[in-house]
Amino acid sequence: MTFTDQKVAFISGIVVRLMVLIAASLVACAGAVYLFHSGRLVADYTVFSPGPSFLRSARGILKSAMTKDIRGTMQLGVLSLILIPLVRVLVFGLAFILRRDWLYVGITSIVLGSLLISFFLKIS
Amino acid sequence: MEKILSLIYFYGCRLQGQTRSEVIIISILSFSAIIFLASVGAGLLGSLTGLGGGIIIVPLLTIPLGVDIHYAMGASLASVLATSSGAAAANVHEGFANFKIGMFLEIAATLGALAGTIITAMIAGSWVATVFGLVLLYSAYIAMVGHSEQNIATGKDLFANHLRLHGECPGPHGPKRYYVGSVPAGFTVMAGAGLLSGLLGIGSGALKVVAMDRIMKIPFKVSTATSNFMIGITAAAGAGVYLHRGYMNPGLVMPVILGVLTGSMTGARLLPLVKTEKLRMVFAVTIALLGMEMLYKGISGHR
Numbered sequence: 001m002t003f004t005d006q007k008v009a010f011i012s013g014i015v016v017r018l019m020v021l022i023a024a025s026l027v028a029c030a031g032a033v034y035l036f037h038s039g040r041l042v043a044d045y046t047v048f049s050p051g052p053s054f055l056r057s058a059r060g061i062l063k064s065a066m067t068k069d070i071r072g073t074m075q076l077g078v079l080s081l082i083l084i085p086l087v088r089v090l091v092f093g094l095a096f097i098l099r100r101d102w103l104y105v106g107i108t109s110i111v112l113g114s115l116l117i118s119f120f121l122k123i124s
Numbered sequence: 125m126e127k128i129l130s131l132i133y134f135y136g137c138r139l140q141g142q143t144r145s146e147v148i149i150i151s152i153l154s155f156s157a158i159i160f161l162a163s164v165g166a167g168l169l170g171s172l173t174g175l176g177g178g179i180i181i182v183p184l185l186t187i188p189l190g191v192d193i194h195y196a197m198g199a200s201l202a203s204v205l206a207t208s209s210g211a212a213a214a215n216v217h218e219g220f221a222n223f224k225i226g227m228f229l230e231i232a233a234t235l236g237a238l239a240g241t242i243i244t245a246m247i248a249g250s251w252v253a254t255v256f257g258l259v260l261l262y263s264a265y266i267a268m269v270g271h272s273e274q275n276i277a278t279g280k281d282l283f284a285n286h287l288r289l290h291g292e293c294p295g296p297h298g299p300k301r302y303y304v305g306s307v308p309a310g311f312t313v314m315a316g317a318g319l320l321s322g323l324l325g326i327g328s329g330a331l332k333v334v335a336m337d338r339i340m341k342i343p344f345k346v347s348t349a350t351s352n353f354m355i356g357i358t359a360a361a362g363a364g365v366y367l368h369r370g371y372m373n374p375g376l377v378m379p380v381i382l383g384v385l386t387g388s389m390t391g392a393r394l395l396p397l398v399k400t401e402k403l404r405m406v407f408a409v410t411i412a413l414l415g416m417e418m419l420y421k422g423i424s425g426h427r
Contacts, residue, residue: 005223017213024206024385031156031378038375039153048192048249050370057368074374078202081381082367084209085360088353092223103287107228111357114234118241119364 012091019084026077034070058119086115152375159189160379167207167387172398173407176329176355177384178204179263182256183414187421191376193249193256197325198371201359203384204327208356210385214392220349222291225304225342230357232311233318233332237361240322245369250425256324257419263330264412267404277305277341293346302343310340322362325371327355 054060055075064072093108162184170177178200185196244252284304292299313335317328329351336347366372
């Protein structure tokens with residue numbers, strides 16, 4: 001079986017559709033619960049503060065989503081949204097490997113590499 | 125309704141020099157509802173004009189709603205991720221996108237985005253606002269000019285041949301072959317687009333389309349479809365840092381991404397029914413005004 005661009009796009013499209021559905025429903029459901037619980041509090045986004053550290057790392061988000069913090073669940077939806085392009089790049093990378101198109105395996109690896117750097121880059 | 129009116133009143137107060145923090149009291153529920161509706165509008169306009177919603181989210185949140193620019197950038201970057209993936213999910217075939225071009229140019233864009241996020245972490249919000257104002261004015265110009273049928277690339281570009289970038293796109297009489305030109309120039313502009321993306325929390329889709337359509341002579345529909353594939357990856361390159369620095373506040377991101385997703389998916393359905401020329405003008409004027417306000421805000425913030 002040869003992997004034409006159209007076939008790869010179709011496969012990655014199906015994967016993306018599934019992940020968007022998961023991410024959007026996580027954000028929507030957790031958002032509804034959040035508004036129900038905290039909707040009457042005063043909104044204040046005028047001054048920036050980094051906020052709790054558990055909402056700012058993948059491990060913290062996973063941990064707080066599994067406990068009771070609803071903001072953690074919302075953030076898990078946001079995190080899965082961030083991971084979708086990474087998955088798309090991976091799918092294309094795999095397809096290039098199967099096609100033995102080493103030039104594009106190299107190009108995709110560079111893109112994947114800089115994405116991974118950004119996920120682990122900590123600027124204080 | 126009452127809340128919206130009071131918001132306009134508070135905005136008036138702020139124009140007269142009063143700071144918002146001493147006048148505004150609004151509940152998270154009403155605030156989320158306002159932001160959701162505004163984001164639906166942004167997503168609708170963004171997808172109808174093909175310029176993306178992200179560029180309008182930041183000024184919308186910062187100027188009338190008084191949100192800090194860093195929160196606004198985080199919410200905007202999340203909305204870019206939602207738009208890009210949402211479009212891919214809605215249309216799994218993506219007949220027009222050229223993934224080889226997209227992947228190759230993403231080398232420049234992701235590295236640019238990385239540099240942009242590092243810079244944005246080190247400079248003051250007022251500088252970000254100033255650059256943002258200029259980018260908005262330039263985008264207004266792009267929207268005003270629209271795209272013209274370009275002269276076609278000849279297929280002699282050395283890089284394009286080596287990278288096998290030329291492709292085929294669906295045409296009225298079956299697949300049509302097209303050639304790609306000026307790869308080094310396009311690659312350089314992509315690095316700039318990536319830099320702006322990381323710096324400002326936008327997808328810089330408009331600039332990406334300019335690079336492909338006008339510089340590299342790629343057909344317009346291929347350019348926009350490829351740009352949509354690219355903006356998600358560029359945004360993801362900035363998102364890790366934004367998340368870690370706390371720019372993505374879940375309470376604010378939630379109504380923005382849900383609104384933008386709703387708006388852009390509705391927009392894609394409405395596209396064949398709407399005359400986009402007038403909408404482009406409305407969009408151009410809106411972002412030009414927001415750009416000037418943003419520029420003013422940025423420059424006065426330096427003092």
